Amino acid sequence: MSTAFIFPGQGSQAVGMGKALADTFPAARAVFDEVDAALGEKLSAVMWDGPIETLTLTANAQPALMAASLAAIRVLEAEAGLDLAADAAFVAGHSLGEYSALAAARSFTISDAARLLRLRGTAMQSAVPVGAxxxxxxxxxxxxxxxxxxxxxxxxxxxxxxxxxxxxxxxxxxxxxxxxxxxxxxxxxxxxxxxxxxxSAPFHCRLIESAAEAMQVALADVEVAVPLVPVVANVTAAPVSDPNAIRALLVRQVTGTVRWRESVAFMAGAGVTRLVEVGSGKVLAGLVKRIAREIAAANVSSPEDVAAFAASRQPA
The missing domain is CATH 3.30.70.250 (Malonyl-CoA ACP transacylase, ACP-binding)
Structure with a gap:
């Protein structure tokens, strides 16, 4: 079975996401501590206690969703024996989830991903006057x-x-x-x-060009490593591993189309037979079923999901 790991985007946030993982696994707790330290605030408290209106603010939702996804992937590595380089054909994420995918594949540190997403959320929100x-x-x-x-x-x-x-x-x-x-x-x-x-803003269109410019400046100052596995980029629906290309595609992604249908179709065509959504919600797993019904779709967001994933790796 060829597996790829996919990471959700904005709209999948929910109060309480990641808390059960943090309460159960030290690897998850460490991710939330790292994100809190990187941002200089207790984003984890907003994630677990709300209110939902604060969590849904773009500048919070984007790093929060990344944190929930990275907590889950690190637990799979620590508790279920996942070796991303050996076990994954690709990683991919929907919009901000592309940053989660890159962090999962060690192209970004978790701290850098959190700071980039806080900036990205703020820049996207402020690019267009409210109501315009x-x-x-x-x-x-x-x-x-x-x-x-x-x-x-x-x-x-x-x-x-x-x-x-x-x-x-x-x-x-x-x-x-x-x-x-x-x-x-x-x-x-x-x-x-x-x-x-x-x-709260018109994402992924030309009106937020100023946010793309802000991300170009920010990404130029961040170390981008070659990912452990190829990342299927939103704007090309094709795999990328070169750090300079990753930077350029993330800048294009701000105003460009998220080509998720084509990204899933590409992975299916490349032989992927299972897609595992890592983090809050099941939105992407649901889309997979509409795009490529032959692919098995699962999600990992809770301790029970971690146990099920671990069991799926055991020989029959």
Whole structure:
């Protein structure tokens, strides 16, 4: 069985995530301590005690989700015998999850990933005035049809494809009026649903170019090692290992499309037969089932999941 590990993005946060792992395993506790120290605050307290409104703030949610994912992967290494270099064909993550994937593969330290994601979240949030941007999920239309919808809706404004998540699930991002037009046009074109998303900024579109510039500066000052296993990059849906290329792709990712459907399809085509979502929630595992039904999908976020993963590695 060829396995890849995948890491969730924003929207998967939940109060209490990672706490059971931290209470049970020293390896998990060490991750949360490292993230708290890197940020100079008790992000772990917000993760475990809330309130959800504070955890959901972009500047908190991004490093918090990384922390939950890295706690889980480090526990798999410490308790279930996982050797990422030997046991994984690829790692990949959805949006901020790409930083989690890189940290899991030792391309970033956990501390650097936490600081980069705090900066990324802050820069993305502040790039566009509140109310000037929006995002919408278009369900039930294929990717090419949504591209045409976005082009018609733009009308001289920004309406970009933010996420190509799965067949029939595409997210558009841009100016508030352009996104409202996209919702109307998508419904006219037969979308099953076209709904505005409750987000605080228009992520993954050209309106947040200033955030990409901020990340370019920050990434230039951070050591990026060759990852233990290739990372399937969001903006190319192809594997990357070169540190300079990793930096460049992370800068492009801020305003570029998260090509998740194609990323999963690439891994399936490369022989991956199991994808393990590591961290909070089961969003990516659910998408995998829609993209490549032949791939087994699992997730690891609790001590029970760690035990199940360990058991799956034992000979029958």
């Amino acid at each position: 941007g929006a995002m919408a999920a278009i369900l039930g239309l294929d990717y090419d049809k949504v591209v045409a919808v976005a082009q018609e809706a733009a009308a001289g404004e920004v309406c970009d494809i933010a996420n190509d998540n799965a067949p029939g699930q595409v997210v558009v991002s841009g100016g508030t009026e352009a996104i409202a037009r996209a919702v109307d046009i998508a419904k006219r074109e037969g979308a099953a649903r076209a709904i505005l998303l409750p987000v």
